[in-house]
Each structure stands twice: as structure tokens, then as C-alpha cells.
Amino acid sequence: MATSTTSSPKKPVPRPSASLVIVNDRNEVLLVQRNPKATAFGGFHVFPGGNYDQQDRTLAITAIRETFEESGLLLASSTDASKSVASEQSLDEARHVIHQQRKTFDSFLTEHNLKADTGSLLPFTQWITPIGPPKRFETQFFVTFLPSSSAAGFSSGQKPERLPTPDGGQEVIAARFLHPSDAVAESKAGKLNFMPPQFYILSTLAEILKGSVNTAEQRSKVQELSSGAFGRMVINPVGAGKDDQGRQILTYEGDELRGGSKGRLHRALLRMTKGAPQEISLARNFDIFTEIEAISRPTSSKL
Numbered sequence: 001m002a003t004s005t006t007s008s009p010k011k012p013v014p015r016p017s018a019s020l021v022i023v024n025d026r027n028e029v030l031l032v033q034r035n036p037k038a039t040a041f042g043g044f045h046v047f048p049g050g051n052y053d054q055q056d057r058t059l060a061i062t063a064i065r066e067t068f069e070e071s072g073l074l075l076a077s078s079t080d081a082s083k084s085v086a087s088e089q090s091l092d093e094a095r096h097v098i099h100q101q102r103k104t105f106d107s108f109l110t111e112h113n114l115k116a117d118t119g120s121l122l123p124f125t126q127w128i129t130p131i132g133p134p135k136r137f138e139t140q141f142f143v144t145f146l147p148s149s150s151a152a153g154f155s156s157g158q159k160p161e162r163l164p165t166p167d168g169g170q171e172v173i174a175a176r177f178l179h180p181s182d183a184v185a186e187s188k189a190g191k192l193n194f195m196p197p198q199f200y201i202l203s204t205l206a207e208i209l210k211g212s213v214n215t216a217e218q219r220s221k222v223q224e225l226s227s228g229a230f231g232r233m234v235i236n237p238v239g240a241g242k243d244d245q246g247r248q249i250l251t252y253e254g255d256e257l258r259g260g261s262k263g264r265l266h267r268a269l270l271r272m273t274k275g276a277p278q279e280i281s282l283a284r285n286f287d288i289f290t291e292i293e294a295i296s297r298p299t300s301s302k303l
Helices: 059-071 088-099 105-111 180-188 196-206 216-227
Strands: 015-023 029-034 049-051 074-078 114-116 122-128 137-145 158-164 170-178 238-242 248-251 266-273 276-284
Touching (some): 015 059, 049 059, 059 137, 059 170, 122 196, 180 196, 180 276, 196 266
Parallel strands (some): 015 137
Antiparallel strands (some): 122 137, 158 170
8 A cells, every 4th residue: 555745835935135224314214114904014114125136136226126116215326417317206107117017127227327326235134034934035134324325206204105016006105214213112112013124123223323413423333334244144033932921032143042152142022913023122132343253154145
């Protein structure tokens, strides 16, 4: 009698993606809100970003293209000094046709004598979705400062988007600039929901971007993190049960539960509702400028 074997379902391979943290001259960061009706993480606030497309060539281009599609903010400079950047109306028209895949981002830039400002993007950690969700991503995060990059369009305040998906739905319903400290405070007050990577990066920037005026010293500190081990850090979150308050523990590289020294904490604490975090906090008790090398083995993205 023949025996049959049942193969386990294949684990989804993380898709390359990119996300861009944009800091304006008031130390505010651009956040976009996902549609509350979305099947995954509806209503959550994220940094603009999305999946890598072959037309992009690099993840930096992906980050700039997705930011343009989702918020209308274009990080590009003119290649023709005699011509100005396209008007806001033409920019809004272009982002819709690009999003609907009726025109490539590259062709739009060429038509308007523009070059994507990839040189202003600073790598700022890479995150891989844990095994479990049906969709997984390997996301490269970047940081850029508006005063030091060429930009057109939306750069402060709030802006409703109503950006349609190709099937007629809406994936991003609003965009706003908010100080990292205020974003963390609103998260703790239950007013804003973030996923662990966004909360981690906002918490990190809140420690550096003090006040409402962006300074050269602050930019230098972010650049130092980007060029060092922190910027190259690849974070693979792993669940580790619950703490004595019933919060789920999500460990990161170097935590004492992930091979780090005794007492070393590098983790998020989450209260989950319907599979999504409704309350989140970061526990990290080491110097991110000087103590990353001992807790992480950075790797580089292939793109």
C-alpha cells in the first residue's frame, strides 16, 4: 500500500521594497495613512514606500517613485538650468498616470528634464517581515532632508490624497508632516497606529531631532548613523512569547534572547488586536552609535 506525504506550504519569499523617511526644516517627518478599509493594517500610518519594480533599477529610485505617487512630493532636480520644475498640477497629473502604470517614472523624468535625487538618500536600516504573514517584505529604509535635496510639491502640513489603486480602490487617504516625538506620543496615546519598523525609526529620530528647527549638527548625527553599522543593520524580528503584562515580545538582533549579552535589550513590546499592534513600545538599552557592531552582523541588499 502506497503512502502519501503532505508537503508543507511554501514560505513566501520577502519581496524587495523601499521606504523613505523625509525630514523637513521643522524636524517633521512625512507620514501617509493607509486606507482604513484595507485588508492589512488598515488606517496605519507609514512612511511612503512600496515594492521594487524592474523599471526602478535601484531601491533608492523605488523610494523616490513611491513617495511621489503617494504624497506628490518629488525628490528630483532639473537637468536643464533654463527650465523650472513642472507645476504642481502637472505633478499631480503625472503621479496618477504613473501609479496606474500608464507611464513609467523614468519616462516622466526624461520628459521634464529631471533627475531623481538619489544622492540625498541615506540608508537607515533594513527590515525583513517575520515568517507567518502571507506577504513578506525585505524593506530598505532611507532618510533624506528636504533642505539638502531638490524637491517639488508637498513639503509641510497636511494633504488629503485619495490616491486610487489600479482597480479603483484607495490605498493612501492622507499625508501629513509630524515631529517624531509627537508621532511617538500620539502612538502611546492610542491616536496613531504604527508597525514595529516605523515605530523603531521614529523613536530613534526623536532622540536626535530635538526642537522645531533642523540643524547641521542633527543632520550630521543622522548621517553618522547611516554611514555606520546602524545604517547597514538588517533586522529580522522574532517573536518570544509574552511578558508579565501580557504584551507580546518581538526580539531584534542582539537582544539577550537572540544571542546578545545578559541584560541586553533590543525588542518591541506589543499589545495585539485582530493580528495588528494597537500599542507598541521600544526597549533598547545600548548606544546605537558605538555598540551596534557587537550585536549585529550587517548584510547588504542585492539591489
